[in-house]
Amino acid sequence: MTTKPITVALLGSGVVGTAVARELTRNAADFEARVGAPVQIVGALVRDASKDRSETGLPADVFTTDAEGLVERADIVVELMGGTEPAKSLITKALENGASVVTANKALLGEAGPELYQLAMEHGVDLSYEAAVAGAIPLIRPLRESLAGDEVTKVLGIVNGTTNFILDKMDRTGANLEDVLAEAQSLGYAEADPTADVEGHDAQAKAAILASLAFHTRVRTSDVHCEGIMGLTAEDIKAARRAGCVIKLLAIAEKVERDGADGGPGVNVRVHPVLLARSHPLATVREAFNAVFVETKLAGELMFYGRGAGGDPTASAVLGDIVHAARHRVSGSHGAGESAYANLPILPIGESLTRYVVRVEVADEPGVLGRVTSAFGDQGVSIESMRQGVRRSEDGLASLTFMTHEAPESALATTVDTIKKLPDVTSVTSVLRAEGI
Amino acid sequence: MTTKPITVALLGSGVVGTAVARELTRNAADFEARVGAPVQIVGALVRDASKDRSETGLPADVFTTDAEGLVERADIVVELMGGTEPAKSLITKALENGASVVTANKALLGEAGPELYQLAMEHGVDLSYEAAVAGAIPLIRPLRESLAGDEVTKVLGIVNGTTNFILDKMDRTGANLEDVLAEAQSLGYAEADPTADVEGHDAQAKAAILASLAFHTRVRTSDVHCEGIMGLTAEDIKAARRAGCVIKLLAIAEKVERDGADGGPGVNVRVHPVLLARSHPLATVREAFNAVFVETKLAGELMFYGRGAGGDPTASAVLGDIVHAARHRVSGSHGAGESAYANLPILPIGESLTRYVVRVEVADEPGVLGRVTSAFGDQGVSIESMRQGVRRSEDGLASLTFMTHEAPESALATTVDTIKKLPDVTSVTSVLRAEGI
Numbered sequence: 001m002t003t004k005p006i007t008v009a010l011l012g013s014g015v016v017g018t019a020v021a022r023e024l025t026r027n028a029a030d031f032e033a034r035v036g037a038p039v040q041i042v043g044a045l046v047r048d049a050s051k052d053r054s055e056t057g058l059p060a061d062v063f064t065t066d067a068e069g070l071v072e073r074a075d076i077v078v079e080l081m082g083g084t085e086p087a088k089s090l091i092t093k094a095l096e097n098g099a100s101v102v103t104a105n106k107a108l109l110g111e112a113g114p115e116l117y118q119l120a121m122e123h124g125v126d127l128s129y130e131a132a133v134a135g136a137i138p139l140i141r142p143l144r145e146s147l148a149g150d151e152v153t154k155v156l157g158i159v160n161g162t163t164n165f166i167l168d169k170m171d172r173t174g175a176n177l178e179d180v181l182a183e184a185q186s187l188g189y190a191e192a193d194p195t196a197d198v199e200g201h202d203a204q205a206k207a208a209i210l211a212s213l214a215f216h217t218r219v220r221t222s223d224v225h226c227e228g229i230m231g232l233t234a235e236d237i238k239a240a241r242r243a244g245c246v247i248k249l250l251a252i253a254e255k256v257e258r259d260g261a262d263g264g265p266g267v268n269v270r271v272h273p274v275l276l277a278r279s280h281p282l283a284t285v286r287e288a289f290n291a292v293f294v295e296t297k298l299a300g301e302l303m304f305y306g307r308g309a310g311g312d313p314t315a316s317a318v319l320g321d322i323v324h325a326a327r328h329r330v331s332g333s334h335g336a337g338e339s340a341y342a343n344l345p346i347l348p349i350g351e352s353l354t355r356y357v358v359r360v361e362v363a364d365e366p367g368v369l370g371r372v373t374s375a376f377g378d379q380g381v382s383i384e385s386m387r388q389g390v391r392r393s394e395d396g397l398a399s400l401t402f403m404t405h406e407a408p409e410s411a412l413a414t415t416v417d418t419i420k421k422l423p424d425v426t427s428v429t430s431v432l433r434a435e436g437i
Numbered sequence: 438m439t440t441k442p443i444t445v446a447l448l449g450s451g452v453v454g455t456a457v458a459r460e461l462t463r464n465a466a467d468f469e470a471r472v473g474a475p476v477q478i479v480g481a482l483v484r485d486a487s488k489d490r491s492e493t494g495l496p497a498d499v500f501t502t503d504a505e506g507l508v509e510r511a512d513i514v515v516e517l518m519g520g521t522e523p524a525k526s527l528i529t530k531a532l533e534n535g536a537s538v539v540t541a542n543k544a545l546l547g548e549a550g551p552e553l554y555q556l557a558m559e560h561g562v563d564l565s566y567e568a569a570v571a572g573a574i575p576l577i578r579p580l581r582e583s584l585a586g587d588e589v590t591k592v593l594g595i596v597n598g599t600t601n602f603i604l605d606k607m608d609r610t611g612a613n614l615e616d617v618l619a620e621a622q623s624l625g626y627a628e629a630d631p632t633a634d635v636e637g638h639d640a641q642a643k644a645a646i647l648a649s650l651a652f653h654t655r656v657r658t659s660d661v662h663c664e665g666i667m668g669l670t671a672e673d674i675k676a677a678r679r680a681g682c683v684i685k686l687l688a689i690a691e692k693v694e695r696d697g698a699d700g701g702p703g704v705n706v707r708v709h710p711v712l713l714a715r716s717h718p719l720a721t722v723r724e725a726f727n728a729v730f731v732e733t734k735l736a737g738e739l740m741f742y743g744r745g746a747g748g749d750p751t752a753s754a755v756l757g758d759i760v761h762a763a764r765h766r767v768s769g770s771h772g773a774g775e776s777a778y779a780n781l782p783i784l785p786i787g788e789s790l791t792r793y794v795v796r797v798e799v800a801d802e803p804g805v806l807g808r809v810t811s812a813f814g815d816q817g818v819s820i821e822s823m824r825q826g827v828r829r830s831e832d833g834l835a836s837l838t839f840m841t842h843e844a845p846e847s848a849l850a851t852t853v854d855t856i857k858k859l860p861d862v863t864s865v866t867s868v869l870r871a872e873g874i
Binding site: 320 | 456460464467468470471567573574575578579582583584585586587588653718721733734735736737738739740741742743744749750752753754755756757758759760761765768769770771776778779
């Protein structure tokens with residue numbers, strides 16, 4: 001074939017960038033056959049251009065420290081730096097120059113995705129980001145293209161491998177969070193500063209990206225209600241286990257039909273721990289794996305499962321996007337853009353409807369059960385079931401577990417505040433949202 | 438928007454066609470926003486044009502009995518007739534006229550896919566078929582596009598809902614196949630003539646389509662070794678259950694690296710019942726659901742799960758393809774074609790390597806175990822474990838269950854033939870291939 005090569009610039013030469021470079025070099029003939037033209041790396045951004053990088057199979061003069069110059073001389077710019085700057089400026093420059101962009105940068109997309117999608121459309125180029133959510137799992141393209149004729153109503157995803165590893169391990173061993181987190185750090189599943197994972201911020205950005213795609217609406221990271229896993233105790237996990245459940249950190253995006261004056265549907269996006277029936281398909285997702293459950297009007301329930309992180313899995317997603325963009329460069333076209341035409345309102349978290357499991361510790365005195373039950377009723381929160389734990393006779397305390405019907409977050413919050421102040425109530429031990437129970 | 442409408446012709450107005458027409462009509466504004474132009478049904482092929490079809494929301498003059506005329510006057514021809522003719526002639530004519538084609542016709546694609554893909558590429562139009570395999574599950578596009586930069590090594594799929602319903606029911610109730618099949622027929626999960634499902638022919642065509650895509654090689658239905666489920670007894674299912682396993686009918690496509698003179702990889706594609714560990718993700722697929730497990734070099738293990746049949750789920754996949762083709766018509770481009778560049782040889786079934794579970798009934802006489810064991814050894818089939826069932830003292834018979842290491846199909850077949858002829862061997866009760874055990 002004598003077709004003009006499609007040129008690629010790599011911004012970032014970490015574990016993913018190295019895997020991408022290795023595959024494009026080693027399997028050059030396959031990529032040429034699949035694209036219809038050779039795919040050639042013309043530059044890779046590094047911090048130190050003198051370091052030995054022979055394992056990539058690239059000639060030494062490909063490596064450069066000049067990011068600005070690099071984005072001007074490639075058909076496809078692959079951004080693997082992470083963080084918002086200088087990634088945003090470089091991607092903006094690349095798109096304005098008419099290059100297609102492939103990125104794995106969820107933080108940037110969660111914050112500035114809408115502007116960047118718009119810019120890509122204006123310049124008639126591709127902006128692809130399969131690797132930004134759930135690593136190797138084909139999810140962005142199915143949502144954007146395969147389900148383009150259907151109506152997504154709910155997305156429920158385990159999109160952070162670190163927290164899933166921790167919660168799965170706590171479930172299987174009964175250990176407490178601090179010990180498992182330390183183990184996850186020593187195994188490389190959690191970073192030295194695990195904040196972004198355990199506080200849910202990583203999942204929060206991914207939830208925004210998924211919700212935007214699923215509902216054709218602009219959702220930013222800051223629109224997503226977020227709670228992490230640090231408040232979970234070994235006792236929470238054990239109590240879940242006794243109830244035939246498991247606790248998972250989920251990214252949840254729902255399209256909600258609203259009655260009344262406001263009318264019209266809205267979007268509810270949140271990240272928090274969820275009590276999940278052990279029979280739910282997401283409950284079986286082990287270790288650092290990711291899985292995303294999608295409910296649609298026509299297709300019904302769909303699930304996508306696979307590895308959410310790691311050099312090779314992430315490279316698989318990035319390479320798929322490179323082939324996609326390269327095929328379009330060869331045919332002089334570009335893929336479907338993002339659509340935000342639906343422009344649905346983002347609902348406040350207080351309006352979200354969920355079922356709750358509330359555990360309360362009370363002094364075992366007459367009348368206390370009635371007072372706690374009334375606190376639910378006063379806010380219109382309907383109780384589905386109540387279970388009283390074994391009484392600890394030595395301290396005269398009893399544990400009550402309430403499962404509610406669907407109730408608004410705000411009504412539940414008021415209920416919990418009221419219960420905390422009741423006489424004979426020692427503490428509200430835990431409040432968990434439930435799915436599929 | 439004043440853009441020229443994209444015109445659609447529907448060939449087939451059954452349950453899927455009706456759902457497609459209903460959605461395109463009812464959600465016309467959504468489709469217009471997603472495509473960038475109105476999507477308009479200009480004709481629907483029916484057997485009887487006078488029948489009342491007001492539920493589709495289409496004007497009565499859209500319905501026609503003139504198939505030949507219809508394919509000449511649409512941008513996108515949607516073929517939902519099934520069978521090879523006249524579907525093949527009509528699709529050929531549409532592609533030659535420069536129309537894009539969306540089809541759910543696995544029988545036709547399994548037989549004549551390669552010619553039709555070629556024809557679509559020559560005419561620069563899309564030929565999409567997401568609905569042909571695993572119904573609503575986005576699978577074709579992920580294989581063709583998302584994994585285009587990776588190397589698929591194995592596909593393992595539950596792609597026939599009827600047989601999965603039957604095997605799942607047998608597993609959960611202990612009933613025999615004939616009774617469950619009758620129930621499946623009365624529930625509408627199996628057809629009056631269930632041959633295509635229970636003999637594996639439906640899965641066989643789907644296996645050919647998946648293998649072609651996964652390995653960039655032309656695989657036809659006739660290249661796929663096929664065994665159905667009619668030979669399975671309630672006792673087989675119960676024995677599997679006792680061993681912590683479940684039996685599923687799987688479509689399996691593998692890329693096999695071969696040593697020796699021939700060298701180079703080959704492709705092995707087959708459909709048959711498989712003994713699967715209950716912990717394998719595919720083992721949990723219940724009722725008429727479908728799921729496909731994909732192993733790749735970089736991404737590792739991926740799974741896709743959802744509804745494999747039904748009017749609305751199939752319509753979801755067809756509508757996604759219509760939007761895909763319509764977007765390309767608007768932008769004057771077309772999507773990635775099929776590539777068959779790898780052109781790998783299809784290996785004979787005798788060369789496929791699998792682990793087997795063989796149950797043998799023998800007279801409980803000295804020496805019989807040694808003779809049976811030698812029959813395996815003589816063919817180079819290595820035994821991993823042997824279990825002797827409870828002796829039935831009344832008839833002096835014993836049941837032996839052998840699990841082998843990976844062995845070629847041909848060596849195992851010879852072993853079984855030898856064992857059948859041994860003195861003191863009453864019968865070879867069952868021979869099952871195993872995965873993930």
